[in-house]
Every structure is written in C-alpha cells, then in structure tokens.
Amino acid sequence: MSDLNKTQRSLTFYGEGSKLFGITIINAILTVVTVGFYYPWAKVAKLHYLYSEFEFEGSRFEFHGKGKEVFKGFLKLIAFIVIFYGVLIGLPLITQNVAVIIISVLAVYTLMIFIIPLALHGSARYRLSRTSWRGIHFGYRGDRKELVTLFVKGFLLTLVTFGIYASWLSISLRKYIIGNIRFGNITFSYKGDGGEFLWLNFTNYFLSIITLGIYFPWYMKNLTNYYIENITLHQDGKKIKLKSSITGGGYFVLFLGNALIVLFTLGFGTAWATIRTLRYFASNVTVVGDLDTESIQQTEEDYKNATGDDLADFFEIDLI
Template sequence: MTTPDIPNGHRSADIQFSATPWGYTKLWLVNLLLTLATLGIYGAWAKVRNNQYLYGHTNIEGHRLRYLAKPLQILQGRLLALGVLLIIMGVSYIEPMAAVVAYLILLALSPWLIVQGLKFTYRNTSYRNVRFDFKGNYIDAFVNFILLPVLSVFTLLLAFPWVLKRIHQFMFGNCEYGGERLTLNTSAGEYYKASAAVVGVYFVLFIALSLAFGGTMALLAGAGADPSDAEAFSQQMSALILPFIAAFYALPYLLQALFSAMIRNHIVNNLSAEDLAQFKSNITVGGYLSVAMTNALLILFTLGLGYPAAKVRKMRYLASKTQVELSPRIDHMANQVDGNDSAFGEEAAGVFDTDLSII
C-alpha cells in the first residue's frame, strides 16, 4: 500500500510480505529431502529456491525483491570451503601443534570471509532490477569483528554495546543501492540503554524466579512430602518444577525480544539513503516476544520441522512493522553491479561459523 501524502513527491510505502507458513514449509521440506537424498549436493539449489521464495514474497510498491545467486556458484563455494576445512582438520590430526597455526590463519581470514559473504549476499539481492552492493573492507572488518570485541573483554564487556553499534554500522552503513550509499547514524547511548534494560530485567526476573523456586521447595518439604514414595514424590515435584522450567526457558526469549525491539527500531529509524529512501520501524517488545515465544514452542514441539513456519511468521511480523519513505529518484535508479562474484566467502563463512545475517 502506498500513500501519496508526503510533500516534494515523496511517498510512504508498506512492506508487504505474502509468504505463508505452510507454503514455505512445503518447499523447505522438499528441498531438505532432496538435499539428504543427494548427500548434500542439492543443498545449493535448495538455498537458492528457499531464498527466491522468501525474497519473491517481499513486495514494496508492487516491486518484489529478487535473489539472483546461481546454484552452481554456491555449490562451488561450498566445495572449496569444505576442501579448506578438510585440509585444516587433516593437518591438525597429523601435527596437533599445526592446529594452532591453522586456526590463527583462519582467525586472520575471518574478516575477509565476513566481507566476501556480505558482498555476495548484497550483490545477489535486487529491487526494481537494481542490485545492492557492499563496500566494506578487510581492515574495518578486522577492527570491528576481531580487535574491538577482544579489547572489550578487558573492559569487562562494558564497551561491548559500543562495539555492537560499530558492527551494525559496518554491516549496513557500507551498503549501496544503485551507487547511492546508505547511511546509519545510530547512537551508542541507545545500545547502552537497551543493554541496561536487558541486564536489569534479567536480574529482577532471575532473582524473583529463584526465590519463588526456593520457597516452593520449602513448602513442599514442610508439607511432609515423602521421598520414599517415589511415584507420588515425582508427581509432586513435576507439578511444581515444570512451571519454573518453562519460566527459565522463556527468559532468554524475553530478553532477546526486549533488546531486538529496542535496537531494531533504532537501526531502521536511522537508516537512510540521501534523497532516496528513509526507513521506519515500530515493533514492540510485547509483539516481538509473542512471535518469538510461539515460534520457540512451534520448533520445540515439532522437533525442528516447524522452523520454516517460524521463519515466515517472524518475517511477516517484521515486515508489517516496517515502512519506507521513497523519493521520486527511486523510479530512475540504474544497476551498477554485476553478479559474477564467487560464493566462496559466503559459504566459507557458514562452514567456519562466521556467518552473519543481514535480514
């Protein structure tokens, strides 16, 4: 939906996400079965098909996002990354001391993997037939992802909210669309505010739950529960303990919802491309928590098979709470990027656990 009520020809548009949990689940399950049947080879095609489905159901002003990566690019990248991993494992097995050197080399390579992974993802995403691009470099990635996080340890992690701010600025502030650089003007104060809220809520709820649990156990003992009657005692313990287990299980999701709601709103509301696009987000802690908790239960009780439905539910909620203000220039942008990049960086980032999501 577009509303032409903004001066100077600018208009506000909602982000429409039309994917359905069952529609994506069917595609995901078929892709999973084909990947297993081909011993992982079809995984490259599965990734492309899954991303094309999700991107293709993301619509702004009647124009859909497109995922343009080719399966063979991804397969080649995965095979190369897997080969490097096997070499490192083989060298480490033959000469254990060499493992230290190998992992130091991998640590030095990880900023490059991050840059290449982000570049591949951005360059293979397009809107209005114009590809995104990423201009981050190795030095900045090394500083933001390696050096500063290590140094923050010596501040007892007090500097980490500021480090996280810099990481987000690196990931989004180096993005380009049609040659126009996006800018992200976030405030470290907002990161500290969100972190303080998380820490405060954690301690209050953890202490309250611990005291309530201790009090419940004391009441159980005072009520004369007989441990010798194993079945009755087990039933009493289960009835009293299960609510606390559920509460402790829910606590991380509450904290994540609190932090994500505060920071995502701050990031999106301060992300823009000059005279091209301005973004707005208004997710709430309660709304995000509701989605996160129901998704967690869905995945738990389906033994992981509910993951695709959970992903669609989360993306649908985020899209419904995000708007973009577009200028007339968006109608005249020209593509500046080709799509011939290697997928090695992105796939190696996944293999070596340095992958970063930009969605």
C-alpha cells in the same frame, strides 16, 4: 517535518508456510541422497522463494544467485573445515608434543580472527550483488583489508577490555558494512553509538534476568528497533529513514507462537514459524521520506563468488 507528514511506504510479505515446507522437504531429501552436495542448490532454492515473496511499491524482490556459484564456495568451505578440525582433532593423535599442539591450535584460532571479517565481506558482496528490485541491483563496496583491519583491532580491544569494547566493535562493523551498501545510486549509512549500545544491552539484559526471562521479548524489541531506526538512505541529497513499529508485546506473541508451533509439530512447523517471523518484520518496518523510486539508476555489477556467503553460514554470522 514530523514522520506523520512524510511519505511512508511499507514492505509486504506474501510467503506461505506450506510452500516453504514443500521446498524444505525436497531440499532435505536431495541433500541426504547426495550426501550433502545438494546443499548449495537447496540454499539457493530457499532464498529464491523467500526473496520473491517480499513486495515493495507493487514490485517483488529477486535473488539471482545460482547453485553452481554457491557450490564453488561450498567446496572451499569443506576444505577449510577439514583443515580446521584436522588440526584440532587430528594433530593430538599424530603427535604427543604439547608445545606443537598448543602452537597449532593457537594458529588455527588466530586464523579464525581473520576468517570472520573475510566471511562478512564476502557474504555482503555476493548476497547483495545477487539481489534486485525492479531490475536494479544492490551492491557492496567495502574494502576487504579495511574490514579485516577494523575487525582485528576491535577484537583485540575487546580482549583487553574483557569484553566491554564488544559494543563498539559491533557498531563499527555495522557502520562500515551498511555504509558501503548501495542500491543503484542510493547510498546507506548507519548512525549508532557504542556507549548507547552497551547501555541498551546492559539494562535490558539485567531486566531480563530479574524478570526470569519475561522481559526478553522487550529486550529483543529494543535491540531490533535500534538496529533498524539508525539506518538512513541517501538519495540526491535527501534522507530517507527506516521506522520500526515492532513492540515488546508483538515480539512476545511471535516468540510464543513460534515456540508452540515448532514444539507441537516436532520441528516440522519451522517453515510456518519462519513465515510468521518474516511477515511480522515486513509489516512493521516502514520507509519514511521522499524516496523517488523512478529515478533510481543501475550502478552495481554482479559479483558471483559465494565463498564468503558459505563461510558466514558456517560461523552463523548475520549480514547486517
């Protein structure tokens, strides 16, 4: 059956730049006044607003995270940063022993290889467990050790292949993380291929270079569509696909508009740029297939450890 003959449902995003700007300003003031310690509550306030502005089938999404949950992770993140920069900056000031410095720095960077998958795991588990729609929670059932092993092996193969294996590592991580996402009794899977992904990046990167960057929005369109359209939802033996109608021209207009807004407002228009981006994505992603929203059952438990979520922010790691 073609997609045209299948049931199609779309997301709607109702966010407003003025409201997000107000939240951002208040968050910034309180974060400065508290010397950064308000950051966890600022983060939660922003997520509460953005999640609640997404609507599907007449119902809004909700984010249930709390500032105190994120604050605990925030304190652990600060401890990690102190140790990290203490070794990189402080150690050379304490000792002149080159061997000790080199070994310590290598140890810190080796630790980071393990920290990144832990951040991915923790962020996915916390963020998804605190997200719901119609009272049904999302969840993540990945195993910490499995993800760390997958990442470390992939990272080492990326090193010995001078970066070539990075495409396979990226796809493997997406398959693992998305494959362990649950929404009630709905499961997810990701069908991507490292070879395809490598070729997509190589050809689009090359075209972006020879066109002096003009092709870049089309590169981002192809990349985004590859991410989205390889995701499948599974419900009672039925497959539900995600379809993207994002275009290169649409991306170009979005990028250009956002750049001009941020530039001519000296950064104050970032809230409006964010809203434009989220609205564009929401209006161009469609759920295709026989999704029975009435038979979704609650299966996931709350998970309140936000340490991984903060680490993911620190490393600027996307969830999926």
